[in-house]
Amino acid sequence: MKQILLSDYYQDFFKAEDEEIETAENESRPKTIFITMLIVISLLFMGLMYLRQNVQYSKISYELSALRGTLSDLQNVNNQLQVKSEELGSLSRIEKIAKEQLGLVVPKQLKTIPVTTASKAKKNKSRR
Numbered sequence: 001m002k003q004i005l006l007s008d009y010y011q012d013f014f015k016a017e018d019e020e021i022e023t024a025e026n027e028s029r030p031k032t033i034f035i036t037m038l039i040v041i042s043l044l045f046m047g048l049m050y051l052r053q054n055v056q057y058s059k060i061s062y063e064l065s066a067l068r069g070t071l072s073d074l075q076n077v078n079n080q081l082q083v084k085s086e087e088l089g090s091l092s093r094i095e096k097i098a099k100e101q102l103g104l105v106v107p108k109q110l111k112t113i114p115v116t117t118a119s120k121a122k123k124n125k126s127r128r
Helices: 002-088 091-100 118-127
Strands: none
Touching: none
């Protein structure tokens, strides 16, 4: 009978010990869940920030590519306009239009009359 009592004693001892372990586990379980959730939320947040950064990089790269294309187009237009300006402002073209459309002629003899300004006339008088 003593053996039965001892085994009952050990069973009760181990039950009490198991209950203490379960109580300690139950008390630490909310902390573990909270820490796990905190880690998961942090990882999700970092993943979203990484994704956002990549999306912004792609968007800016696309805009930069579009702006480079626009710049190239505008440079081509500018070059064409410069060529057109040089064509329209060339002296040979202006002379041709003056002769053909406006009927102007080149004078045969140039007559020049020297003109003195008032300040030059004063200087000339003071030298004499």
